Amino acid sequence: MGCGGRADELRARLSQLRAEELEIEAELCALEAAQQDATRGQQGDGGKLSREEIQRYSRQLLIPEIGTRGQLCLRNSAVLVVGTGGLGSPCALYLAAMGVGTLGLVDHDTVDHSNLHRQIAHTSASCDSGAHKVVSARMALSRLNPLCRVRTHDMLLDSSNAMETMRGYDVVVDATDNAATRYLINDACVLLGIPLVSGSAVRLDGQLTVYNYNGGPCYRCLFPVPPPPDAVATCSETGVLGIVPGVIGCLQALEVVKVLTGKKMDEAPGMLLFSYKSQPHFRAIKLRPRVATCAVCGDAPTIAGLVDYAAFCGSGPNDRAPDWTVLDDPSQRVSCTEFSAIQSRTDRRHLLLLDVRDEVQFDICSLPGALNIPADQLEQRRPELERAIGALDGGPVYAICRRGNLSQLAVKYVRDELGYAECYDIARGLIGWQEEVDHDFPAY
Secondary structure, three states, X not given: OOHHHHHHHHHHHHHXXXXXXXXXXXXXXXXXXXXXXXXXXXXXXXXXXXXXXXHHOHHHHOOOOOHHHHHHHHHOOEEEEEOOOOOHHHHHHHHHHHOOOEEEEEEOOEOOHHHOOOOOOOOHHHHHOOOEHHHHHHHHHHHHOOOOEEEEEEOOOOOOOHHHHHOOOOEEEEOOOOHHHHHHHHHHHHHHXXXXXXXXXXXXXXXXEEEOOOOOOOHHHHOOOOOOHHHOOOHHHHOEOOHHHHHHHHHHHHHHHHHHOOOOOOOXXXXXXXXXXXXXXXXXXXXXXXXXXXXXXXOOOOOOXXXXXXXXXXXXXXXXXXXXXXXXXXXXXXXXXXXXXXXXXXXXXXXXXEEOOOHHHHHHOOOOOOEEOOHHHOOOOHHHHHHHHHOOOOOOEEEEOOOOOHHHHHHHHHHHHOOOOOEEEEOOHHHHHHHHOOOOOOOO
């Protein structure tokens, strides 16, 4: 057996061992959690810190703002973190490390390689084994601090389960990045009377707010009407610098500690903005108190229960970018498999592949021979596009992007504005190309 074959054999064996390790750790975590519950049920937590707790938390016990009383507040508290990704990972890790007694984790997703640059609770081994995020995060928290009890809620939070899931927690952390779930969590927190620590991060910017606390506003007070679905930026579409959600997630943990220990009571409601691009990096905005006319927390609320948030926001409660349908005529779209066959039998001089992603994405990866004109530059670079089409001698134009969204807009532009009917969209874009045609093509 050559070196390459032996290396592949060792990699396969290592992957299997890692998968087995994850299964064992998951079972061990469950047994330890059950043992902790049994011990607490027999002995009670009492009003004193144990020798192990004093040793573990000694450095923060020395801080007057925490001390023994504050540490007991943390130990006797329960915090729910919704989302164990870029925000939830650092937040949950620090809350566990600092001694929060019970941490609940909500997530419905599995670990993916694209998560690992920012979702620091997860590992390559979790990704390779297809581990669910709540399982992967629970193992990370249990390894970090066995004294922390971790509850996992492997589910998509929605109107049917949010109230039951969130009931009994002292603070809820919103670590999601979609509008539907934000409104859902906010409304449930208001109805249950739970403070909400909300954070967001995209590209190089982030923000942090504590809602429904000490007379302050709720999320609906600030945003009574959801933004249009196509105006909501997500990491999967626009990207994010790994450290940005790390910064915001750590600050979310800090705000949780301040709420649990009562140190937040003296602060006026505010929103903290962070930007890597500006100096100074942080800017605080003072917020008005609760809005009396708010639909959920106002003096005469019109929302007495959870509603259909996908209908309210125009997009579903998930963290993935939605797929659009702009072209009503199916004959104007081809699959990636169909385009591959067309490309293989067509002279390249009589076929134009138009890639409408921005330059940054085009530099990451592209199909050979593609002409890159970003969708927002089509009109500006119209003469260039017209020359390229003119050289086809009547041949077809095929537009492609990452997911098959912007490329549909490009097809409409070429057909409607340039009057060129031989233009077609490649459905599902480069993600579809990687899944249907070339499995070695980079996915991002």
